[in-house]
Amino acid sequence: MLAALFLALAAVQGPELVSPLGRPLFARADTAGVVAKAESVVARAPHDVDSLLRLGQTLASVWRYHDAIDVYSRAIALASGRAILYRHRGHRYISTRQFGKAIADLDRAAELDSTSFDIWYHLGLAYYLTGRFAHAARAYRRCVAAADSPDNLVAVSDWLWMSLRRAGEDSAAAAVLAGIRDSLDVRENTAYYNRLLFYQGRRMEADLRALMATGDLEFATVGYGLATWHLIRGDTTTARALFRQIVAGTYWPAFGFIAAETELLRTP
Numbered sequence: 550m551l552a553a554l555f556l557a558l559a560a561v562q563g564p565e566l567v568s569p570l571g572r573p574l575f576a577r578a579d580t581a582g583v584v585a586k587a588e589s590v591v592a593r594a595p596h597d598v599d600s601l602l603r604l605g606q607t608l609a610s611v612w613r614y615h616d617a618i619d620v621y622s623r624a625i626a627l628a629s630g631r632a633i634l635y636r637h638r639g640h641r642y643i644s645t646r647q648f649g650k651a652i653a654d655l656d657r658a659a660e661l662d663s664t665s666f667d668i669w670y671h672l673g674l675a676y677y678l679t680g681r682f683a684h685a686a687r688a689y690r691r692c693v694a695a696a697d698s699p700d701n702l703v704a705v706s707d708w709l710w711m712s713l714r715r716a717g718e719d720s721a722a723a724a725v726l727a728g729i730r731d732s733l734d735v736r737e738n739t740a741y742y743n744r745l746l747f748y749q750g751r752r753m754e755a756d757l758r759a760l761m762a763t764g765d766l767e768f769a770t771v772g773y774g775l776a777t778w779h780l781i782r783g784d785t786t787t788a789r790a791l792f793r794q795i796v797a798g799t800y801w802p803a804f805g806f807i808a809a810e811t812e813l814l815r816t817p
Contacts, residue, residue, distance in 0.1 A: 565612055566645055569810050574801045576612040583607050598628045605637055612802060614644040632661035636668050643675055644802050646810070651675040659691075666695040670705055674804060677708060678811050682716040699733040707741040707774060710748060714781050740767055744774035765800040773805030776812070785816070 564573035579585075587607040591600045601624040608617040621638035628634065639654035655672035662668060673688035689709035696702040706725050713722035726749050735742040743760060746752045757775050761768045776791035795809040 565614060568796070568801065569646055569814055570796060572796070576614075579611045584611060584613070596627055598624050598631065598634075601627070602634065602637065605641075609637075609641060609644070612644075614641045614802075617641050618645070630661060632658040632665065632668065635661070636665065636671065639675065640671050643671065643678070643804075643807065646807065648675050648679050652679070663691075664695055666692055666697065666701055666705075669695060670708075673705070673708055673712070677712055677715075678808060680811070680815060682712045683718075686712040686716055686718065686721075699735045700738045703729065703733065703735055703742040703745055704738045707744050710745070711774070711777055711781075740770040741774075744771060747775070748778060765798045766803055768798055769795050769800050769803035769805035769809070771805075773808050776809065780812070789813070789816070 562576075565576045567573050584604075584607055587600075587604040591597070591604050594600055601620055605617040605620040605624070608614070608620060618638055618641050621634055621641065624631075625634045625638065635654040635658035639651045639658060642648070642651035642654060652672065652675045655668060655675055658665070658668045659672060669688050669692035673685045673692055676682075676685035676688055686709060689705050689712055692705040693702070693709060696705055706729060710722050710725045713719070713725065726745065729742075729745045729749065731746060731751055733742065740760065743752055743757060747754070747757055754775065757771050760771045761775075772791050772795050776788045776795070779785075779791070780788035789812075792809040792812045795806055796813065798806065800806060
């Protein structure tokens, strides 16, 4: 009953965006009323930048990315020197498939704060999604230098490895893998960790496919790494089949989902 109600409501409200492949993509239902609570805080202090930042993050949590972008833009108009605002808006430009705007925002964020892991991570991703793999690798190298935990290290190392392989820098990519041990204390980014261990030959494809089966986010995240591994090895048939499966899923803000879209558009 609740699922049917949500689908009916989504149909009335329209999609959050239409994917580059032509699929309508919808925001989540805000059943807990978190947006209204955040909006009420902003209503009491409309020029408080931190309250606007929290409202933008709250909107993003229910996949209302265009509204989040509008809120971040309001905050930037009030505090144009705060790097975190450009970082968050850049991230949501990625979510809405506006990669050029994402690069502009994230470049600006990096000018304001050159030490932020999150800024370099998202900038690398924006370059990667536009097929500028050498640019992505340079951003990810800066990101590695800012990584302060095993979770951060494995996340950026995975994207750096793929960027270097796609840029034809195979020796540099091998050096990235050499720095990944099988005893890292990874607590959250296990999908990326298992992808790296697979590239090293310490996991089997069956292990990754088992992880993919645990949820839509895992399918997109682990599946994209597996598909790209096949693509790099020249097996475009298997890679494209996986890309198509990923974009048929429901977790459309996932980086793996967005990246799979770009692969299908790049090689139709």
